[in-house]
Amino acid sequence: MIDFFNDQKNHNKEFKLSEIDSEVKKTYEKDTGSNEIYTNRTMRHWIKYGDPGLNGILERRKKGTYIFIPGKKFTKKKSPFSDQIKKKVKERDGYKCQWCKKKETTSEILAVDHVIPEDDDGKGVYENGITLCTVCNNRKRNLKTSSFGSNMFKKYLQVSIKNKDVKATKFLKDLLKVYKKHNLS
Numbered sequence: 001m002i003d004f005f006n007d008q009k010n011h012n013k014e015f016k017l018s019e020i021d022s023e024v025k026k027t028y029e030k031d032t033g034s035n036e037i038y039t040n041r042t043m044r045h046w047i048k049y050g051d052p053g054l055n056g057i058l059e060r061r062k063k064g065t066y067i068f069i070p071g072k073k074f075t076k077k078k079s080p081f082s083d084q085i086k087k088k089v090k091e092r093d094g095y096k097c098q099w100c101k102k103k104e105t106t107s108e109i110l111a112v113d114h115v116i117p118e119d120d121d122g123k124g125v126y127e128n129g130i131t132l133c134t135v136c137n138n139r140k141r142n143l144k145t146s147s148f149g150s151n152m153f154k155k156y157l158q159v160s161i162k163n164k165d166v167k168a169t170k171f172l173k174d175l176l177k178v179y180k181k182h183n184l185s
């Protein structure tokens, strides 16, 4: 199964679970004579915990669709959101990306992101969650904070004020002061 994702022709391509499953089973059966391999379970594990044998990271894009991004290193989530909290955050945000306003559909599931980043000790709690689509979430992750722009954090600030989240509000106000000081937009 690792070979499937480390194979260059399968990189940066969206696969349905069924497509991966049948490919993996075919190879596995040829090698071992058995098709008892739990593709779905293994992939869920890799998304959460990574695997030292993988040359990149596995991501879930839409419902039942997966993509392998080579070269990226897996970073363990320090304080992830539970499914229950994700649902509450999305309900509060009206199932809309708080950046581009895209709505959640059955083919595109929205992500819940940390307002205070996990690296700054942000927790996976309701008050610290914000709804983003995968495009905005990836753009934010791939770019340095300064290139993404302060607008993002202005929106986060609105949410935090609305939630009466004192800690996040202070954090974001301080952050926006830094933007202002350095004339970043």
Ligand SMILES: [Zn+2]
Pocket: 097, 098, 099, 100, 101, 102, 132, 133, 134, 135, 136, 137
């Ligand atoms: Zn978006």
